[in-house]
Amino acid sequence: MPTLKDYASQQTAWCPHCGNFGILQAVKLALVQQGLEPWEVVLVSGIGQAAKLPHYLKCNYFNGLHGRAVPVATGIKAANSALPVLVTSGDGDLYGEGGNHLLHAMRRNPDITLVCHNNQVYGLTKGQASPTSEESFVTKAQPNGAHDERFNAVALGILLQVPFVARGFARDLEQLADLIAQGMATRGLALIDVLQECVTFNRLNNDEWYRQRVYYLGEDYDATDRAGALVKAEEWEERIPLGIIYRCQREVWGDNLPAMQAGPLVARQRQPREVERLLEEFV
Amino acid sequence: MPTLKDYASQQTAWCPHCGNFGILQAVKLALVQQGLEPWEVVLVSGIGQAAKLPHYLKCNYFNGLHGRAVPVATGIKAANSALPVLVTSGDGDLYGEGGNHLLHAMRRNPDITLVCHNNQVYGLTKGQASPTSEESFVTKAQPNGAHDERFNAVALGILLQVPFVARGFARDLEQLADLIAQGMATRGLALIDVLQECVTFNRLNNDEWYRQRVYYLGEDYDATDRAGALVKAEEWEERIPLGIIYRCQREVWGDNLPAMQAGPLVARQRQPREVERLLEEFV
Amino acid sequence: MPLDLNLRLSGEAGQGIDTTGSLLSKVFHRDGYHVFTHQDYMSRIRGGHNYFQIRVADRPVEALEEQVDLLVALQPRDWQEDRADLREGGRVLTEAEVPEDPAVLTVPFTALAEQAGGRLYANTVAAGAALALVGHPLDTLEALLEEQFARKGAAVVEQNRLATRLGHDFVLQHHAEAKLVDLPLLPPHDKLLIGGIEALALAALAAGVQVYSAYPMTPSTGILNYLAGHAAEFGVVVQQAEDEIAAINLALGASYAGARSMVATSGGGFALMVESLSLAGITETPLVLGLGQRPGPATGLPTRTEQGELWFALHAGHGEFPRFVFAPGNPTEAFELTFRAFNLADKYQTPAVVLFDQYLADMLMTVPRFDFGPLSLDRHLATVEEIGRGYAYARYAETPSGVSPRAVPGTAEAVVEVDSDEHDAHGHIIEDAATRKAMVEKRLRKEQGMRREIVPPLLEGDPEPEVLLIGWGSTRGVIAEALQVLREQDVQAARLHCSQLWPFPAQEVAEVLRSAQRSFVVENNATGQLERLIARETRLPLTGGVHRYDGRPFSPAGIVEEIRKQI
Amino acid sequence: MPLDLNLRLSGEAGQGIDTTGSLLSKVFHRDGYHVFTHQDYMSRIRGGHNYFQIRVADRPVEALEEQVDLLVALQPRDWQEDRADLREGGRVLTEAEVPEDPAVLTVPFTALAEQAGGRLYANTVAAGAALALVGHPLDTLEALLEEQFARKGAAVVEQNRLATRLGHDFVLQHHAEAKLVDLPLLPPHDKLLIGGIEALALAALAAGVQVYSAYPMTPSTGILNYLAGHAAEFGVVVQQAEDEIAAINLALGASYAGARSMVATSGGGFALMVESLSLAGITETPLVLGLGQRPGPATGLPTRTEQGELWFALHAGHGEFPRFVFAPGNPTEAFELTFRAFNLADKYQTPAVVLFDQYLADMLMTVPRFDFGPLSLDRHLATVEEIGRGYAYARYAETPSGVSPRAVPGTAEAVVEVDSDEHDAHGHIIEDAATRKAMVEKRLRKEQGMRREIVPPLLEGDPEPEVLLIGWGSTRGVIAEALQVLREQDVQAARLHCSQLWPFPAQEVAEVLRSAQRSFVVENNATGQLERLIARETRLPLTGGVHRYDGRPFSPAGIVEEIRKQI
Ligand SMILES: Cc1ncc(C[n+]2csc(CCOP(=O)(O)OP(=O)(O)O)c2C)c(N)n1
Ligand SMILES: Cc1ncc(C[n+]2csc(CCOP(=O)(O)OP(=O)(O)O)c2C)c(N)n1
Ligand code: SF4
Numbered sequence A, B: 001m002p003t004l005k006d007y008a009s010q011q012t013a014w015c016p017h018c019g020n021f022g023i024l025q026a027v028k029l030a031l032v033q034q035g036l037e038p039w040e041v042v043l044v045s046g047i048g049q050a051a052k053l054p055h056y057l058k059c060n061y062f063n064g065l066h067g068r069a070v071p072v073a074t075g076i077k078a079a080n081s082a083l084p085v086l087v088t089s090g091d092g093d094l095y096g097e098g099g100n101h102l103l104h105a106m107r108r109n110p111d112i113t114l115v116c117h118n119n120q121v122y123g124l125t126k127g128q129a130s131p132t133s134e135e136s137f138v139t140k141a142q143p144n145g146a147h148d149e150r151f152n153a154v155a156l157g158i159l160l161q162v163p164f165v166a167r168g169f170a171r172d173l174e175q176l177a178d179l180i181a182q183g184m185a186t187r188g189l190a191l192i193d194v195l196q197e198c199v200t201f202n203r204l205n206n207d208e209w210y211r212q213r214v215y216y217l218g219e220d221y222d223a224t225d226r227a228g229a230l231v232k233a234e235e236w237e238e239r240i241p242l243g244i245i246y247r248c249q250r251e252v253w254g255d256n257l258p259a260m261q262a263g264p265l266v267a268r269q270r271q272p273r274e275v276e277r278l279l280e281e282f283v
Numbered sequence C, D: 001m002p003l004d005l006n007l008r009l010s011g012e013a014g015q016g017i018d019t020t021g022s023l024l025s026k027v028f029h030r031d032g033y034h035v036f037t038h039q040d041y042m043s044r045i046r047g048g049h050n051y052f053q054i055r056v057a058d059r060p061v062e063a064l065e066e067q068v069d070l071l072v073a074l075q076p077r078d079w080q081e082d083r084a085d086l087r088e089g090g091r092v093l094t095e096a097e098v099p100e101d102p103a104v105l106t107v108p109f110t111a112l113a114e115q116a117g118g119r120l121y122a123n124t125v126a127a128g129a130a131l132a133l134v135g136h137p138l139d140t141l142e143a144l145l146e147e148q149f150a151r152k153g154a155a156v157v158e159q160n161r162l163a164t165r166l167g168h169d170f171v172l173q174h175h176a177e178a179k180l181v182d183l184p185l186l187p188p189h190d191k192l193l194i195g196g197i198e199a200l201a202l203a204a205l206a207a208g209v210q211v212y213s214a215y216p217m218t219p220s221t222g223i224l225n226y227l228a229g230h231a232a233e234f235g236v237v238v239q240q241a242e243d244e245i246a247a248i249n250l251a252l253g254a255s256y257a258g259a260r261s262m263v264a265t266s267g268g269g270f271a272l273m274v275e276s277l278s279l280a281g282i283t284e285t286p287l288v289l290g291l292g293q294r295p296g297p298a299t300g301l302p303t304r305t306e307q308g309e310l311w312f313a314l315h316a317g318h319g320e321f322p323r324f325v326f327a328p329g330n331p332t333e334a335f336e337l338t339f340r341a342f343n344l345a346d347k348y349q350t351p352a353v354v355l356f357d358q359y360l361a362d363m364l365m366t367v368p369r370f371d372f373g374p375l376s377l378d379r380h381l382a383t384v385e386e387i388g389r390g391y392a393y394a395r396y397a398e399t400p401s402g403v404s405p406r407a408v409p410g411t412a413e414a415v416v417e418v419d420s421d422e423h424d425a426h427g428h429i430i431e432d433a434a435t436r437k438a439m440v441e442k443r444l445r446k447e448q449g450m451r452r453e454i455v456p457p458l459l460e461g462d463p464e465p466e467v468l469l470i471g472w473g474s475t476r477g478v479i480a481e482a483l484q485v486l487r488e489q490d491v492q493a494a495r496l497h498c499s500q501l502w503p504f505p506a507q508e509v510a511e512v513l514r515s516a517q518r519s520f521v522v523e524n525n526a527t528g529q530l531e532r533l534i535a536r537e538t539r540l541p542l543t544g545g546v547h548r549y550d551g552r553p554f555s556p557a558g559i560v561e562e563i564r565k566q567i
């Protein structure tokens, strides 16, 4: 059985006390919990502070372009449906630049798990508003505040019936690890929006701000009730629920594609000759 | 007062009986109803059959790239907030290629009106599935059907609190014209998703299919009730409601930008000299 | 006199002229002739004015001619539009009554179609009528109709047959004296009648493509359709993505995970893929990209042809990285070079662009049967020894060739780490100058190997020509025919066809240029793209260029005329 | 001996070395010196190893030097990293105890800072210490601290002042004998100390930019910040978009509607804008695009410098259309050429790219005050007569220059119709060959006018040089200094600086090349991009290239050494 030590890797380049450390640890815990060896899982990320995560644990990874993690992850799944694929990236990456891919992945429902490090800011580029910034968030690029309505990916996931929609908190590793493991165990798309403090550029939504608001959804909460889940998803100003907010079952992308039904594509090899019979059409 | 005749323009290149004719007529009616002269309004479109609409009436237009009508429209508004801006484009254009812009325009809430010709297919490229295609829709590119979940822009608009969200039907010109005029009269974003028959490539969602399902929302329907509107928005399989499905009030993009508060930017001219004082910072 | 007959079917979009055109082409092809066809159509689904033109010959032909011998105008309203292209002595078949024009023969297509079973058979009537006028038997056409409509039931087949016969007999009865020629059955051959798009898609299947993702865009959509049609049979994931950026990233993810992957699009879609092309470059992920050019900028003329994106293909993407750029000249080359692109992309772990255009995509041509004998699928993946165990594997290990052993994720005790940031041998993000320098050099060093595998340009004609015609991509055939004409006119001439544009065969081209008195690059663009590439790579002067940029392809006569003006 | 002192502040990200570096630079600048600074920093927010280097001279300087006279290492852990760059006789100020190294002077930055009011004043202590070691008074530093911190309250100002004095006095007390030099107050000048980014942003404001839209990306983010900071004051809509595609389309919409518009980004973001660049081309919509190069491919080294996107900028976009490509070499040129780009984009209704890079973006340089006198804002909009009434106006009317009178929507009795499809004079979609041909020619004809306005390359040095150094963009200053060195070493040498790359001044460059015995292009890239452009445009051979592609800028000494190797 793999242990946390097997996942040891490079030094991080994050600021001390950054919420990303918690997410990194939770990812490792979740992988160990699932008994996955580093070579048995693929991490995919875009660009940003969050997106550096795959560098900081030993694993297969594809650290691609800003905003493009989701289609890359889908492609990996297309090629090798047996590989668990985990996307770890930032709110700017997944919800801003990558918004179209998120929207359509929700419709498509590939079997991948998305962990969004939602620090409500663009960290790596030094503190511009992100799609999840509060309206009152003032930055050098937004001297009058970030006026666009705060984007709520959890609510969108519920609207579009993503099979697993959760909200985690980077300071609660245990719960977060559990959410990630459950997301990965879910067939189909799983979205975990993680509240993550950026100690350097987001002085508004700091740890205290989050701690004052977060609470855990109780045993009695019914995550399969879509209307109720939508209401929960929109709690924010005063209280922010943590946990699995929504669950449902839906056809998974690939199950409906003949090519993928026969197991991982990469395990199969074709020969040019097999194709020759198609020439008859052109004779 | 302008009349329909003032809007006469080129011959269309659409197929006979295409639903687009109804939308074209409704757009003209709506403009005339509002007493707008052809030079007083701007139409913006992307690429597709729907997106050719601006060519078929006399008006200012920017017929740009596939998927990019919304940011162009926003830019026009930035430059000249006094100009009414109407986007007319297809479901592939606005919801597929342009999905990210739609998502973020809904957050931003610029004062533009979007008319989506929703024929549930890519018409101009000869019949592939669009984001709004039914799962059972079989095409050359989707021989096993379009598996991705049908995209519901009306529901998304409600979730993201778009000030005016409506569904129209290309065969009911009068109602459609009225919806467009009301959308344009609304400050902020207006989305009108129009059921439009593609007689050539969509044999599934043909006129009969729509006629069997559509009905008009009654007087008693409360478009300001968001939860109720969401339920209405998701009616589809058996009955499809037409009319204004959702209304709300929200801060409009530009109202919060100092530069736009002082009226149309294009009316102002700066002189290089005014900027010279900024040099002092660098002395 | 060799036989060389040009036949044009014209009508509105939606009248089925492409179906009928393909059928007639196949009739002649099956009956032993060589066929070359091309289409001219508008960006609309119904109405307008389109045509399908078929050249029939008793020897190989590889270009269109502008003048036609027989014009079948399905749309009575606007047959005059095509009249100008009628050769002296040619004939027009139309429904319109044109008492004054001796070249025009009236055939009541619609009435006869109704007699056969309905108005929609009008084009089948026309096909029968056309065959009668060129003295060709109906048998093959009837057999093809049976093949094509069998699944629609016997009645449909029978009605189609009847329609052809009605058209045929009407001409024999009323216009027997106008017959243009007698085209007998020739000995059958085993050649293919295939278009550029199908050849490209077939090559992808032969090369074992496993993931194809795309967003529809003319003229590449045919590849999507063809592969989707065969996806279940050959185990291909064919995914229509939400946009082109998703398409290429999906393909790159799949390629990273070990699947042979491809995308195809047109200039506008390729533009959206440019950032990810650069991603393929730095991550060293193999990928084949089909780029179907059409007249730009932006939307331009979506259904027409141009060679306006050579420089774009050469330099798309930020930063410096190696790539292949191929430009097949006909369906045979489309098959061979696309296949080659897959193997070379894998071998050098780099993107390979296959440049084509609407003209190549849509042309149908009688070509020798594709030879599957020599085809082998070379994946160039790391061996077990190269991978080792204990996580020793390094995706970007330094090697003399610049090519590192490539493993795929899911390999025991190895992690495959790829990064769009600059990285070390393990794929870990770095910032130091020395590692950066070494990685730039490793990537660019791959070009040395790539250069050794350049597809040499094709040279034909007089060894020390007065006139050298140079071309690339889809103008291959038309330049070949223009060359023939020039030589028949006693001009000492030769032609040079480049089907690989990068790495560029600079030395070979320079040598040929030096041997020629005057050299002209013939290009379907306005700015002389190959001309400027030759300038950069050889520093040699050229005499001039022959350009066409109105969205239409060249004809041999057009080229000859232009050359004559310039010499 | 002219005074030329190099001072490096190094430390972790987050330690404020950029603030302190800027302050010290400003001290010398205000006190009459010429200053040139550059930064070396990692793509991280805290930790790592960064530095800020300041060159102080008593005459204009325009390049960095690799060796430093004074190294202030704020991070005791890794001052050794920089030690290698210390010049013979140089000094290190650090907190670490290094008993063995005579060059190293220990100053308890942290302890003194705590004495002044808190650890965060450590860098202010260091600034004071540094000034002591170079014999410069504290007054200007104190004045600047007051300016900078006044809004934080008197206590903060006082604590900062105290910190500088503590550092200063400590050095005078303990290391007086180690003083490097005496830098007296010089007569003050009215020059600017400004960076490339600020110069670019200022030019945009001066040119009346009304809409600026962008998505953050190093090294262009500074423009976004600068313009956002002045948006209210000058009436600019500064919009951070959801992605780069939105950014450019928003700007194009605004430009269409009559606003002066600009976007800026880096290679990866530019890649995403490529399709829309082509849209600007066919719709003839003016747009200024800032392209801040950084080492690629893909994410590459995000905070470092490279000149790897010249060819990309030249040919980005599908189809053929005219464009301007400028590449300013220093803040002054950044100001002048960006301003010019706005006027020319409007005049020729075409996109204008301003190529810069991280090095230019971040360099601070003492430059003459920008001259606003000659600046005028030329919008080149259609006159009332040209527009007419009764909807006679045609956006793409045929003209000899190719430039059509441009009206904006909202003009009475005129509609402004623009289309990404090929179109006629009115902007209506067309498909016919003749109109297409005419429109291609109209657009390309604009290049004739554009060529007449080329910014000529700058030539300096011996008239018939043995060695000609050629460069473009941000290497302007460093090549100028390398030239000086070569000439001081009695090499007959000259330099040619190109700050406009397209349309390219081919004739001028060719002439200069012909006058030189040996020519070298000095470029911050691996493949010789200007070298190849010169090859294409002049067909003349060059002797060689000097390349650096490790993400770091050239130093004059580095260039000279390389040239010496090659001659
Ligand atoms: C195409 C492109 N645009 C912009 C950037 C610059 N960029 C890098 S990271 C980033 C934002 C990161 O924000 P987020 O995803 O929230 O990650 P965080 O740093 O906050 O973890 C941006 C805009 C880029 N690398 N590529
Ligand atoms: C970047 C880009 N990708 C693809 C295309 C090709 N294309 C043109 S129209 C279209 C789809 C149109 O569908 P829709 O928006 O639904 O319009 P419709 O024709 O159905 O009215 C596509 C994919 C394009 N023009 N540009
Ligand atoms: S900038 Fe913010 S998100 Fe990035 S590492 Fe620092 S604290 Fe974390």
Ligand code: SF4
Pocket: B013, B014, B015, B017, B018, B019, B020, B049, B050, B119, B123, B124, B197, B198, B199, B200, B201, C045, C046
């Ligand atoms: S293809 Fe469909 S959408 Fe397009 S014009 Fe024809 S009927 Fe209308």
Ligand SMILES: [Mg+2]
Pocket: A048, A090, A091, A092, A117, A118, A119, A120, A121, A122, A123, A130
């Ligand atoms: Mg973030």
Ligand SMILES: [Mg+2]
Pocket: B048, B090, B091, B092, B117, B118, B119, B120, B121, B122, B123, B130
């Ligand atoms: Mg559609």
